[in-house]
Amino acid sequence: MSGEIPAGWQSGRVTSIRDVTPTIREFGIVLDRAAACPPGSHVKVQVDLGGRIDQRSYSVVGQEGSTLRIAVKRQPESRGGSAYMWRLRSGDALAVAPPRCDFPLMHGAPHYLLLAGGVGITPMVAMAAQLAGRGTDVRMVYAARSAGEFAYGEELAGFLGDRLALFASDRGEQIDIADEIRRMHPDGELYMCGPLGLMEAVRGAWEEAGRPRSKLRYETFGSSGSHAAKAFTVKVPRLGAEVLVRENESMLDALEAAGVEVVFECRRGECGLCAVEIVEAEGEMDHRDVFFSPRQHRENRQMCACVSRVAGGSVTIEPAWRGDDAFAFAGPELSMGEPA
Ligand code: FES
Incomplete structure:
Protein backbone atom coordinates (compact mmCIF):
# COMPACT_ATOMS: atom_id res chain seq x y z
CA MET A 1 0.00 0.00 0.00
CA SER A 2 1.28 3.46 -0.87
CA GLY A 3 0.90 6.43 1.44
CA GLU A 4 -0.76 6.84 4.84
CA ILE A 5 -4.31 5.65 5.37
CA PRO A 6 -6.43 8.85 5.40
CA ALA A 7 -8.51 9.54 8.53
CA GLY A 8 -11.76 7.58 8.50
CA TRP A 9 -10.50 5.14 5.85
CA GLN A 10 -9.53 1.55 6.47
CA SER A 11 -7.20 -0.96 5.06
CA GLY A 12 -8.31 -3.61 2.58
CA ARG A 13 -6.54 -6.52 0.94
CA VAL A 14 -6.90 -7.88 -2.56
CA THR A 15 -8.15 -11.45 -2.30
CA SER A 16 -9.03 -12.24 -5.91
CA ILE A 17 -8.37 -10.92 -9.38
CA ARG A 18 -10.06 -12.00 -12.59
CA ASP A 19 -10.49 -10.46 -16.00
CA VAL A 20 -14.18 -10.21 -16.82
CA THR A 21 -13.35 -8.89 -20.31
CA PRO A 22 -9.97 -8.27 -21.99
CA THR A 23 -10.10 -4.66 -20.70
CA ILE A 24 -12.09 -4.93 -17.45
CA ARG A 25 -10.50 -6.52 -14.39
CA GLU A 26 -12.41 -7.44 -11.27
CA PHE A 27 -10.85 -7.25 -7.81
CA GLY A 28 -12.17 -8.89 -4.65
CA ILE A 29 -11.15 -6.72 -1.67
CA VAL A 30 -11.64 -7.85 1.90
CA LEU A 31 -12.07 -4.98 4.35
CA ASP A 32 -10.92 -4.89 7.96
CA ARG A 33 -14.36 -3.62 8.95
CA ALA A 34 -17.43 -4.83 7.05
CA ALA A 35 -19.63 -2.07 5.63
CA ALA A 36 -23.04 -2.23 3.99
CA CYS A 37 -22.99 -1.54 0.25
CA PRO A 38 -26.52 -1.24 -1.16
CA PRO A 39 -26.82 -1.37 -4.97
CA GLY A 40 -25.37 1.79 -6.53
CA SER A 41 -22.60 2.13 -3.93
CA HIS A 42 -19.04 3.06 -4.73
CA VAL A 43 -15.77 3.10 -2.84
CA LYS A 44 -12.79 5.36 -3.13
CA VAL A 45 -9.40 3.72 -3.08
CA GLN A 46 -5.99 5.31 -2.75
CA VAL A 47 -3.75 5.07 -5.79
CA ASP A 48 -0.11 5.92 -6.37
CA LEU A 49 0.45 7.90 -9.56
CA GLY A 50 4.21 7.69 -9.85
CA GLY A 51 4.81 8.95 -6.31
CA ARG A 52 1.79 11.22 -6.12
CA ILE A 53 -1.00 9.80 -3.95
CA ASP A 54 -4.50 10.27 -5.29
CA GLN A 55 -7.95 8.71 -5.05
CA ARG A 56 -10.22 6.93 -7.48
CA SER A 57 -13.87 5.89 -7.18
CA TYR A 58 -15.15 2.52 -8.33
CA SER A 59 -18.66 1.10 -8.24
CA VAL A 60 -19.27 -1.90 -6.04
CA VAL A 61 -20.30 -4.80 -8.27
CA GLY A 62 -21.25 -7.08 -5.40
CA GLN A 63 -20.63 -7.81 -1.76
CA GLU A 64 -20.12 -11.08 0.09
CA GLY A 65 -19.69 -10.36 3.81
CA SER A 66 -16.72 -8.06 4.27
CA THR A 67 -15.46 -8.69 0.73
CA LEU A 68 -16.38 -6.20 -1.99
CA ARG A 69 -16.03 -6.71 -5.72
CA ILE A 70 -15.03 -3.74 -7.83
CA ALA A 71 -14.11 -3.72 -11.52
CA VAL A 72 -11.64 -1.43 -13.26
CA LYS A 73 -11.39 -0.74 -16.99
CA ARG A 74 -7.86 -0.35 -18.28
CA GLN A 75 -7.74 3.14 -19.76
CA PRO A 76 -4.76 3.85 -22.01
CA GLU A 77 -5.47 7.57 -21.66
CA SER A 78 -6.24 7.49 -17.97
CA ARG A 79 -4.63 9.75 -15.40
CA GLY A 80 -2.84 6.66 -14.09
CA GLY A 81 -5.43 5.24 -11.68
CA SER A 82 -6.41 2.28 -13.81
CA ALA A 83 -2.77 1.44 -14.55
CA TYR A 84 -2.07 1.39 -10.81
CA MET A 85 -5.06 -0.85 -10.15
CA TRP A 86 -4.09 -3.24 -12.95
CA ARG A 87 -0.65 -3.65 -11.35
CA LEU A 88 -2.19 -4.90 -8.09
CA ARG A 89 -1.57 -8.50 -7.16
CA SER A 90 -3.51 -10.84 -4.89
CA GLY A 91 -2.50 -10.12 -1.28
CA ASP A 92 -1.70 -6.43 -1.88
CA ALA A 93 -2.99 -3.92 0.65
CA LEU A 94 -5.14 -0.97 -0.36
CA ALA A 95 -6.52 2.04 1.53
CA VAL A 96 -10.31 2.12 1.12
CA ALA A 97 -12.79 4.87 2.07
CA PRO A 98 -16.14 4.03 3.65
CA PRO A 99 -18.55 2.98 0.86
CA ARG A 100 -21.03 5.63 -0.27
CA CYS A 101 -24.24 5.30 -2.22
CA ASP A 102 -24.93 8.33 -4.43
CA PHE A 103 -26.87 6.28 -7.01
CA PRO A 104 -29.46 4.53 -4.84
CA LEU A 105 -32.00 2.10 -6.20
CA MET A 106 -35.44 3.37 -5.18
CA HIS A 107 -38.14 0.83 -4.58
CA GLY A 108 -41.81 0.81 -5.42
CA ALA A 109 -41.79 1.61 -9.14
CA PRO A 110 -44.01 -0.65 -11.31
CA HIS A 111 -41.23 -1.14 -13.86
CA TYR A 112 -37.48 -0.57 -14.10
CA LEU A 113 -35.30 -0.14 -17.14
CA LEU A 114 -31.57 -0.53 -16.46
CA LEU A 115 -29.45 0.89 -19.28
CA ALA A 116 -25.69 0.36 -19.28
CA GLY A 117 -22.86 1.24 -21.63
CA GLY A 118 -19.42 -0.38 -21.37
CA VAL A 119 -17.95 -0.41 -17.88
CA GLY A 120 -21.09 1.43 -16.77
CA ILE A 121 -22.47 -2.06 -16.17
CA THR A 122 -20.66 -2.24 -12.80
CA PRO A 123 -23.25 -0.51 -10.56
CA MET A 124 -26.06 -2.18 -12.49
CA VAL A 125 -25.14 -5.78 -11.61
CA ALA A 126 -26.23 -5.49 -7.97
CA MET A 127 -29.33 -3.51 -9.01
CA ALA A 128 -30.39 -6.19 -11.49
CA ALA A 129 -29.75 -8.94 -8.94
CA GLN A 130 -31.82 -7.22 -6.29
CA LEU A 131 -34.73 -6.31 -8.58
CA ALA A 132 -34.84 -9.78 -10.14
CA GLY A 133 -34.56 -11.40 -6.70
CA ARG A 134 -37.64 -9.46 -5.57
CA GLY A 135 -39.64 -10.49 -8.59
CA THR A 136 -39.80 -6.87 -9.82
CA ASP A 137 -40.63 -6.04 -13.43
CA VAL A 138 -37.17 -5.18 -14.76
CA ARG A 139 -35.46 -5.07 -18.16
CA MET A 140 -31.79 -4.43 -18.82
CA VAL A 141 -30.28 -3.14 -22.05
CA TYR A 142 -26.49 -3.24 -22.19
CA ALA A 143 -24.29 -1.90 -24.97
CA ALA A 144 -20.60 -2.64 -25.50
CA ARG A 145 -18.09 -2.14 -28.30
CA SER A 146 -17.89 -5.84 -29.09
CA ALA A 147 -19.37 -9.15 -28.01
CA GLY A 148 -16.18 -9.89 -26.05
CA GLU A 149 -16.62 -6.73 -23.99
CA PHE A 150 -19.80 -7.75 -22.16
CA ALA A 151 -18.71 -7.99 -18.54
CA TYR A 152 -20.88 -10.15 -16.28
CA GLY A 153 -23.00 -11.26 -19.25
CA GLU A 154 -23.46 -14.81 -17.91
CA GLU A 155 -24.11 -13.65 -14.36
CA LEU A 156 -26.74 -11.21 -15.59
CA ALA A 157 -28.37 -13.74 -17.91
CA GLY A 158 -28.57 -16.09 -14.91
CA PHE A 159 -30.99 -13.87 -13.03
CA LEU A 160 -32.53 -11.82 -15.84
CA GLY A 161 -32.97 -14.46 -18.55
CA ASP A 162 -34.69 -12.97 -21.60
CA ARG A 163 -35.13 -9.65 -19.78
CA LEU A 164 -31.49 -8.94 -20.70
CA ALA A 165 -30.78 -7.50 -24.16
CA LEU A 166 -27.17 -7.11 -25.35
CA PHE A 167 -26.06 -4.73 -28.12
CA ALA A 168 -22.58 -5.07 -29.62
CA SER A 169 -21.43 -2.15 -31.78
CA ASP A 170 -19.17 -4.38 -33.88
CA ARG A 171 -22.24 -6.40 -34.89
CA GLY A 172 -23.95 -3.17 -35.95
CA GLU A 173 -26.31 -3.30 -32.96
CA GLN A 174 -27.47 -0.20 -31.18
CA ILE A 175 -29.94 0.48 -28.37
CA ASP A 176 -33.06 2.21 -29.70
CA ILE A 177 -33.30 4.51 -26.69
CA ALA A 178 -36.50 6.27 -27.72
CA ASP A 179 -38.24 2.93 -28.31
CA GLU A 180 -37.04 1.50 -24.99
CA ILE A 181 -38.45 4.55 -23.21
CA ARG A 182 -41.69 4.37 -25.18
CA ARG A 183 -42.20 0.76 -24.04
CA MET A 184 -41.77 1.62 -20.36
CA HIS A 185 -44.68 1.76 -17.92
CA PRO A 186 -45.80 5.42 -17.54
CA ASP A 187 -44.51 5.41 -13.95
CA GLY A 188 -41.43 3.34 -14.73
CA GLU A 189 -37.94 4.43 -13.69
CA LEU A 190 -34.80 4.39 -15.79
CA TYR A 191 -31.35 3.87 -14.25
CA MET A 192 -28.44 4.59 -16.52
CA CYS A 193 -24.66 4.38 -16.30
CA GLY A 194 -22.29 4.73 -19.20
CA PRO A 195 -20.16 7.11 -21.22
CA LEU A 196 -21.08 10.74 -21.66
CA GLY A 197 -22.42 10.46 -25.23
CA LEU A 198 -24.84 7.69 -24.27
CA MET A 199 -25.90 9.60 -21.20
CA GLU A 200 -26.63 12.75 -23.18
CA ALA A 201 -28.67 10.68 -25.66
CA VAL A 202 -30.69 9.14 -22.83
CA ARG A 203 -31.28 12.51 -21.18
CA GLY A 204 -32.42 13.98 -24.50
CA ALA A 205 -34.76 11.07 -25.30
CA TRP A 206 -36.19 11.13 -21.78
CA GLU A 207 -37.01 14.83 -22.05
CA GLU A 208 -38.37 14.36 -25.57
CA ALA A 209 -40.73 11.69 -24.25
CA GLY A 210 -42.00 14.14 -21.63
CA ARG A 211 -41.03 11.81 -18.78
CA PRO A 212 -40.53 13.25 -15.28
CA ARG A 213 -36.92 14.07 -14.45
CA SER A 214 -37.25 12.49 -11.02
CA LYS A 215 -37.65 9.06 -12.62
CA LEU A 216 -34.40 9.18 -14.55
CA ARG A 217 -31.40 8.37 -12.39
CA TYR A 218 -27.88 8.11 -13.60
CA GLU A 219 -24.24 7.94 -12.74
CA THR A 220 -21.29 8.62 -14.94
CA PHE A 221 -17.65 7.76 -14.88
CA GLY A 222 -17.00 11.23 -16.20
CA SER A 223 -13.82 10.55 -18.10
CA SER A 224 -14.92 10.06 -21.68
CA GLY A 225 -14.98 13.11 -23.90
CA SER A 226 -15.38 14.07 -27.53
CA HIS A 227 -11.63 14.45 -28.04
CA ALA A 228 -8.57 12.48 -27.03
CA ALA A 229 -7.00 13.98 -23.91
CA LYS A 230 -4.14 16.34 -24.76
CA ALA A 231 -1.99 18.61 -22.63
CA PRO A 319 -11.99 30.03 -10.19
CA ALA A 320 -15.24 30.05 -8.22
CA TRP A 321 -13.51 30.41 -4.87
CA ARG A 322 -12.59 34.00 -4.19
CA GLY A 323 -12.19 34.18 -0.45
CA ASP A 324 -14.68 36.80 0.70
CA ASP A 325 -15.86 37.69 -2.79
CA ALA A 326 -19.20 36.52 -4.06
CA PHE A 327 -19.27 34.46 -7.23
CA ALA A 328 -22.24 34.54 -9.57
CA PHE A 329 -22.69 30.84 -10.15
CA ALA A 330 -25.12 30.08 -12.94
CA GLY A 331 -25.90 26.52 -11.83
CA PRO A 332 -27.31 23.72 -13.95
CA GLU A 333 -30.41 23.85 -16.07
CA LEU A 334 -31.23 20.25 -15.29
CA SER A 335 -30.86 18.71 -11.88
CA MET A 336 -31.44 15.07 -12.56
CA GLY A 337 -29.74 12.13 -11.04
CA GLU A 338 -30.53 12.75 -7.40
CA PRO A 339 -32.81 10.44 -5.52
CA ALA A 340 -36.43 11.56 -5.44
S1 FES B 1 -16.13 17.93 -8.30
FE1 FES B 1 -18.19 17.42 -8.78
S2 FES B 1 -18.38 18.12 -10.83
FE2 FES B 1 -16.29 18.41 -10.38
Whole structure:
Protein backbone atom coordinates (compact mmCIF):
# COMPACT_ATOMS: atom_id res chain seq x y z
CA MET A 1 0.00 0.00 0.00
CA SER A 2 1.28 3.46 -0.87
CA GLY A 3 0.90 6.43 1.44
CA GLU A 4 -0.76 6.84 4.84
CA ILE A 5 -4.31 5.65 5.37
CA PRO A 6 -6.43 8.85 5.40
CA ALA A 7 -8.51 9.54 8.53
CA GLY A 8 -11.76 7.58 8.50
CA TRP A 9 -10.50 5.14 5.85
CA GLN A 10 -9.53 1.55 6.47
CA SER A 11 -7.20 -0.96 5.06
CA GLY A 12 -8.31 -3.61 2.58
CA ARG A 13 -6.54 -6.52 0.94
CA VAL A 14 -6.90 -7.88 -2.56
CA THR A 15 -8.15 -11.45 -2.30
CA SER A 16 -9.03 -12.24 -5.91
CA ILE A 17 -8.37 -10.92 -9.38
CA ARG A 18 -10.06 -12.00 -12.59
CA ASP A 19 -10.49 -10.46 -16.00
CA VAL A 20 -14.18 -10.21 -16.82
CA THR A 21 -13.35 -8.89 -20.31
CA PRO A 22 -9.97 -8.27 -21.99
CA THR A 23 -10.10 -4.66 -20.70
CA ILE A 24 -12.09 -4.93 -17.45
CA ARG A 25 -10.50 -6.52 -14.39
CA GLU A 26 -12.41 -7.44 -11.27
CA PHE A 27 -10.85 -7.25 -7.81
CA GLY A 28 -12.17 -8.89 -4.65
CA ILE A 29 -11.15 -6.72 -1.67
CA VAL A 30 -11.64 -7.85 1.90
CA LEU A 31 -12.07 -4.98 4.35
CA ASP A 32 -10.92 -4.89 7.96
CA ARG A 33 -14.36 -3.62 8.95
CA ALA A 34 -17.43 -4.83 7.05
CA ALA A 35 -19.63 -2.07 5.63
CA ALA A 36 -23.04 -2.23 3.99
CA CYS A 37 -22.99 -1.54 0.25
CA PRO A 38 -26.52 -1.24 -1.16
CA PRO A 39 -26.82 -1.37 -4.97
CA GLY A 40 -25.37 1.79 -6.53
CA SER A 41 -22.60 2.13 -3.93
CA HIS A 42 -19.04 3.06 -4.73
CA VAL A 43 -15.77 3.10 -2.84
CA LYS A 44 -12.79 5.36 -3.13
CA VAL A 45 -9.40 3.72 -3.08
CA GLN A 46 -5.99 5.31 -2.75
CA VAL A 47 -3.75 5.07 -5.79
CA ASP A 48 -0.11 5.92 -6.37
CA LEU A 49 0.45 7.90 -9.56
CA GLY A 50 4.21 7.69 -9.85
CA GLY A 51 4.81 8.95 -6.31
CA ARG A 52 1.79 11.22 -6.12
CA ILE A 53 -1.00 9.80 -3.95
CA ASP A 54 -4.50 10.27 -5.29
CA GLN A 55 -7.95 8.71 -5.05
CA ARG A 56 -10.22 6.93 -7.48
CA SER A 57 -13.87 5.89 -7.18
CA TYR A 58 -15.15 2.52 -8.33
CA SER A 59 -18.66 1.10 -8.24
CA VAL A 60 -19.27 -1.90 -6.04
CA VAL A 61 -20.30 -4.80 -8.27
CA GLY A 62 -21.25 -7.08 -5.40
CA GLN A 63 -20.63 -7.81 -1.76
CA GLU A 64 -20.12 -11.08 0.09
CA GLY A 65 -19.69 -10.36 3.81
CA SER A 66 -16.72 -8.06 4.27
CA THR A 67 -15.46 -8.69 0.73
CA LEU A 68 -16.38 -6.20 -1.99
CA ARG A 69 -16.03 -6.71 -5.72
CA ILE A 70 -15.03 -3.74 -7.83
CA ALA A 71 -14.11 -3.72 -11.52
CA VAL A 72 -11.64 -1.43 -13.26
CA LYS A 73 -11.39 -0.74 -16.99
CA ARG A 74 -7.86 -0.35 -18.28
CA GLN A 75 -7.74 3.14 -19.76
CA PRO A 76 -4.76 3.85 -22.01
CA GLU A 77 -5.47 7.57 -21.66
CA SER A 78 -6.24 7.49 -17.97
CA ARG A 79 -4.63 9.75 -15.40
CA GLY A 80 -2.84 6.66 -14.09
CA GLY A 81 -5.43 5.24 -11.68
CA SER A 82 -6.41 2.28 -13.81
CA ALA A 83 -2.77 1.44 -14.55
CA TYR A 84 -2.07 1.39 -10.81
CA MET A 85 -5.06 -0.85 -10.15
CA TRP A 86 -4.09 -3.24 -12.95
CA ARG A 87 -0.65 -3.65 -11.35
CA LEU A 88 -2.19 -4.90 -8.09
CA ARG A 89 -1.57 -8.50 -7.16
CA SER A 90 -3.51 -10.84 -4.89
CA GLY A 91 -2.50 -10.12 -1.28
CA ASP A 92 -1.70 -6.43 -1.88
CA ALA A 93 -2.99 -3.92 0.65
CA LEU A 94 -5.14 -0.97 -0.36
CA ALA A 95 -6.52 2.04 1.53
CA VAL A 96 -10.31 2.12 1.12
CA ALA A 97 -12.79 4.87 2.07
CA PRO A 98 -16.14 4.03 3.65
CA PRO A 99 -18.55 2.98 0.86
CA ARG A 100 -21.03 5.63 -0.27
CA CYS A 101 -24.24 5.30 -2.22
CA ASP A 102 -24.93 8.33 -4.43
CA PHE A 103 -26.87 6.28 -7.01
CA PRO A 104 -29.46 4.53 -4.84
CA LEU A 105 -32.00 2.10 -6.20
CA MET A 106 -35.44 3.37 -5.18
CA HIS A 107 -38.14 0.83 -4.58
CA GLY A 108 -41.81 0.81 -5.42
CA ALA A 109 -41.79 1.61 -9.14
CA PRO A 110 -44.01 -0.65 -11.31
CA HIS A 111 -41.23 -1.14 -13.86
CA TYR A 112 -37.48 -0.57 -14.10
CA LEU A 113 -35.30 -0.14 -17.14
CA LEU A 114 -31.57 -0.53 -16.46
CA LEU A 115 -29.45 0.89 -19.28
CA ALA A 116 -25.69 0.36 -19.28
CA GLY A 117 -22.86 1.24 -21.63
CA GLY A 118 -19.42 -0.38 -21.37
CA VAL A 119 -17.95 -0.41 -17.88
CA GLY A 120 -21.09 1.43 -16.77
CA ILE A 121 -22.47 -2.06 -16.17
CA THR A 122 -20.66 -2.24 -12.80
CA PRO A 123 -23.25 -0.51 -10.56
CA MET A 124 -26.06 -2.18 -12.49
CA VAL A 125 -25.14 -5.78 -11.61
CA ALA A 126 -26.23 -5.49 -7.97
CA MET A 127 -29.33 -3.51 -9.01
CA ALA A 128 -30.39 -6.19 -11.49
CA ALA A 129 -29.75 -8.94 -8.94
CA GLN A 130 -31.82 -7.22 -6.29
CA LEU A 131 -34.73 -6.31 -8.58
CA ALA A 132 -34.84 -9.78 -10.14
CA GLY A 133 -34.56 -11.40 -6.70
CA ARG A 134 -37.64 -9.46 -5.57
CA GLY A 135 -39.64 -10.49 -8.59
CA THR A 136 -39.80 -6.87 -9.82
CA ASP A 137 -40.63 -6.04 -13.43
CA VAL A 138 -37.17 -5.18 -14.76
CA ARG A 139 -35.46 -5.07 -18.16
CA MET A 140 -31.79 -4.43 -18.82
CA VAL A 141 -30.28 -3.14 -22.05
CA TYR A 142 -26.49 -3.24 -22.19
CA ALA A 143 -24.29 -1.90 -24.97
CA ALA A 144 -20.60 -2.64 -25.50
CA ARG A 145 -18.09 -2.14 -28.30
CA SER A 146 -17.89 -5.84 -29.09
CA ALA A 147 -19.37 -9.15 -28.01
CA GLY A 148 -16.18 -9.89 -26.05
CA GLU A 149 -16.62 -6.73 -23.99
CA PHE A 150 -19.80 -7.75 -22.16
CA ALA A 151 -18.71 -7.99 -18.54
CA TYR A 152 -20.88 -10.15 -16.28
CA GLY A 153 -23.00 -11.26 -19.25
CA GLU A 154 -23.46 -14.81 -17.91
CA GLU A 155 -24.11 -13.65 -14.36
CA LEU A 156 -26.74 -11.21 -15.59
CA ALA A 157 -28.37 -13.74 -17.91
CA GLY A 158 -28.57 -16.09 -14.91
CA PHE A 159 -30.99 -13.87 -13.03
CA LEU A 160 -32.53 -11.82 -15.84
CA GLY A 161 -32.97 -14.46 -18.55
CA ASP A 162 -34.69 -12.97 -21.60
CA ARG A 163 -35.13 -9.65 -19.78
CA LEU A 164 -31.49 -8.94 -20.70
CA ALA A 165 -30.78 -7.50 -24.16
CA LEU A 166 -27.17 -7.11 -25.35
CA PHE A 167 -26.06 -4.73 -28.12
CA ALA A 168 -22.58 -5.07 -29.62
CA SER A 169 -21.43 -2.15 -31.78
CA ASP A 170 -19.17 -4.38 -33.88
CA ARG A 171 -22.24 -6.40 -34.89
CA GLY A 172 -23.95 -3.17 -35.95
CA GLU A 173 -26.31 -3.30 -32.96
CA GLN A 174 -27.47 -0.20 -31.18
CA ILE A 175 -29.94 0.48 -28.37
CA ASP A 176 -33.06 2.21 -29.70
CA ILE A 177 -33.30 4.51 -26.69
CA ALA A 178 -36.50 6.27 -27.72
CA ASP A 179 -38.24 2.93 -28.31
CA GLU A 180 -37.04 1.50 -24.99
CA ILE A 181 -38.45 4.55 -23.21
CA ARG A 182 -41.69 4.37 -25.18
CA ARG A 183 -42.20 0.76 -24.04
CA MET A 184 -41.77 1.62 -20.36
CA HIS A 185 -44.68 1.76 -17.92
CA PRO A 186 -45.80 5.42 -17.54
CA ASP A 187 -44.51 5.41 -13.95
CA GLY A 188 -41.43 3.34 -14.73
CA GLU A 189 -37.94 4.43 -13.69
CA LEU A 190 -34.80 4.39 -15.79
CA TYR A 191 -31.35 3.87 -14.25
CA MET A 192 -28.44 4.59 -16.52
CA CYS A 193 -24.66 4.38 -16.30
CA GLY A 194 -22.29 4.73 -19.20
CA PRO A 195 -20.16 7.11 -21.22
CA LEU A 196 -21.08 10.74 -21.66
CA GLY A 197 -22.42 10.46 -25.23
CA LEU A 198 -24.84 7.69 -24.27
CA MET A 199 -25.90 9.60 -21.20
CA GLU A 200 -26.63 12.75 -23.18
CA ALA A 201 -28.67 10.68 -25.66
CA VAL A 202 -30.69 9.14 -22.83
CA ARG A 203 -31.28 12.51 -21.18
CA GLY A 204 -32.42 13.98 -24.50
CA ALA A 205 -34.76 11.07 -25.30
CA TRP A 206 -36.19 11.13 -21.78
CA GLU A 207 -37.01 14.83 -22.05
CA GLU A 208 -38.37 14.36 -25.57
CA ALA A 209 -40.73 11.69 -24.25
CA GLY A 210 -42.00 14.14 -21.63
CA ARG A 211 -41.03 11.81 -18.78
CA PRO A 212 -40.53 13.25 -15.28
CA ARG A 213 -36.92 14.07 -14.45
CA SER A 214 -37.25 12.49 -11.02
CA LYS A 215 -37.65 9.06 -12.62
CA LEU A 216 -34.40 9.18 -14.55
CA ARG A 217 -31.40 8.37 -12.39
CA TYR A 218 -27.88 8.11 -13.60
CA GLU A 219 -24.24 7.94 -12.74
CA THR A 220 -21.29 8.62 -14.94
CA PHE A 221 -17.65 7.76 -14.88
CA GLY A 222 -17.00 11.23 -16.20
CA SER A 223 -13.82 10.55 -18.10
CA SER A 224 -14.92 10.06 -21.68
CA GLY A 225 -14.98 13.11 -23.90
CA SER A 226 -15.38 14.07 -27.53
CA HIS A 227 -11.63 14.45 -28.04
CA ALA A 228 -8.57 12.48 -27.03
CA ALA A 229 -7.00 13.98 -23.91
CA LYS A 230 -4.14 16.34 -24.76
CA ALA A 231 -1.99 18.61 -22.63
CA PHE A 232 -3.19 22.21 -22.38
CA THR A 233 -2.46 25.35 -20.39
CA VAL A 234 -4.81 26.91 -17.88
CA LYS A 235 -4.33 30.58 -17.06
CA VAL A 236 -5.66 32.30 -13.94
CA PRO A 237 -4.91 36.02 -14.48
CA ARG A 238 -6.22 37.10 -11.07
CA LEU A 239 -3.58 34.92 -9.41
CA GLY A 240 -0.94 35.42 -12.09
CA ALA A 241 -0.89 31.64 -12.54
CA GLU A 242 -0.24 29.67 -15.71
CA VAL A 243 -0.40 25.92 -15.20
CA LEU A 244 0.29 23.05 -17.59
CA VAL A 245 -2.35 20.31 -17.47
CA ARG A 246 -0.72 17.12 -18.69
CA GLU A 247 -2.69 14.74 -20.87
CA ASN A 248 -2.96 12.21 -18.05
CA GLU A 249 -4.15 14.56 -15.29
CA SER A 250 -7.25 16.63 -14.68
CA MET A 251 -7.34 20.41 -14.63
CA LEU A 252 -8.44 20.18 -11.01
CA ASP A 253 -5.41 18.07 -10.08
CA ALA A 254 -3.05 20.45 -11.91
CA LEU A 255 -4.57 23.53 -10.25
CA GLU A 256 -4.42 21.92 -6.82
CA ALA A 257 -0.79 20.94 -7.34
CA ALA A 258 -0.03 24.57 -8.31
CA GLY A 259 -1.71 25.86 -5.15
CA VAL A 260 -4.82 27.27 -6.84
CA GLU A 261 -7.78 26.54 -4.62
CA VAL A 262 -10.85 25.06 -6.30
CA VAL A 263 -13.69 23.54 -4.31
CA PHE A 264 -14.82 20.08 -5.35
CA GLU A 265 -16.78 17.09 -4.16
CA CYS A 266 -17.47 14.23 -6.58
CA ARG A 267 -14.52 14.57 -9.00
CA ARG A 268 -16.79 12.82 -11.55
CA GLY A 269 -18.45 15.74 -13.30
CA GLU A 270 -21.72 15.33 -11.42
CA CYS A 271 -22.01 17.82 -8.56
CA GLY A 272 -20.81 21.02 -10.29
CA LEU A 273 -18.93 22.25 -7.23
CA CYS A 274 -15.66 22.54 -9.12
CA ALA A 275 -17.16 24.72 -11.89
CA VAL A 276 -14.96 27.62 -12.96
CA GLU A 277 -15.78 30.57 -15.19
CA ILE A 278 -14.29 30.45 -18.69
CA VAL A 279 -12.90 33.84 -19.65
CA GLU A 280 -11.35 32.77 -22.93
CA ALA A 281 -10.45 29.51 -24.66
CA GLU A 282 -7.95 28.83 -27.40
CA GLY A 283 -8.79 25.37 -28.66
CA GLU A 284 -11.97 23.34 -28.63
CA MET A 285 -13.66 22.84 -25.28
CA ASP A 286 -14.25 19.21 -24.35
CA HIS A 287 -16.99 19.24 -21.71
CA ARG A 288 -17.09 15.88 -19.95
CA ASP A 289 -19.49 16.62 -17.09
CA VAL A 290 -23.16 15.75 -16.73
CA PHE A 291 -23.86 18.72 -14.48
CA PHE A 292 -24.36 21.35 -17.16
CA SER A 293 -26.90 20.98 -19.96
CA PRO A 294 -25.87 20.55 -23.62
CA ARG A 295 -26.89 24.18 -24.20
CA GLN A 296 -24.68 25.36 -21.36
CA HIS A 297 -21.84 23.31 -22.81
CA ARG A 298 -22.27 25.05 -26.15
CA GLU A 299 -22.23 28.46 -24.45
CA ASN A 300 -18.82 27.69 -22.92
CA ARG A 301 -19.30 30.03 -19.98
CA GLN A 302 -18.30 27.52 -17.31
CA MET A 303 -16.52 24.20 -17.09
CA CYS A 304 -16.13 21.48 -14.48
CA ALA A 305 -12.44 21.43 -13.61
CA CYS A 306 -12.51 17.82 -12.43
CA VAL A 307 -13.28 16.27 -15.81
CA SER A 308 -13.57 18.86 -18.60
CA ARG A 309 -10.64 19.92 -20.75
CA VAL A 310 -9.49 21.83 -23.79
CA ALA A 311 -8.45 19.71 -26.76
CA GLY A 312 -4.99 21.25 -26.83
CA GLY A 313 -4.33 25.01 -26.58
CA SER A 314 -5.27 26.97 -23.48
CA VAL A 315 -8.12 28.20 -21.36
CA THR A 316 -8.26 31.30 -19.19
CA ILE A 317 -10.44 30.86 -16.14
CA GLU A 318 -11.74 32.54 -13.05
CA PRO A 319 -11.99 30.03 -10.19
CA ALA A 320 -15.24 30.05 -8.22
CA TRP A 321 -13.51 30.41 -4.87
CA ARG A 322 -12.59 34.00 -4.19
CA GLY A 323 -12.19 34.18 -0.45
CA ASP A 324 -14.68 36.80 0.70
CA ASP A 325 -15.86 37.69 -2.79
CA ALA A 326 -19.20 36.52 -4.06
CA PHE A 327 -19.27 34.46 -7.23
CA ALA A 328 -22.24 34.54 -9.57
CA PHE A 329 -22.69 30.84 -10.15
CA ALA A 330 -25.12 30.08 -12.94
CA GLY A 331 -25.90 26.52 -11.83
CA PRO A 332 -27.31 23.72 -13.95
CA GLU A 333 -30.41 23.85 -16.07
CA LEU A 334 -31.23 20.25 -15.29
CA SER A 335 -30.86 18.71 -11.88
CA MET A 336 -31.44 15.07 -12.56
CA GLY A 337 -29.74 12.13 -11.04
CA GLU A 338 -30.53 12.75 -7.40
CA PRO A 339 -32.81 10.44 -5.52
CA ALA A 340 -36.43 11.56 -5.44
S1 FES B 1 -16.13 17.93 -8.30
FE1 FES B 1 -18.19 17.42 -8.78
S2 FES B 1 -18.38 18.12 -10.83
FE2 FES B 1 -16.29 18.41 -10.38
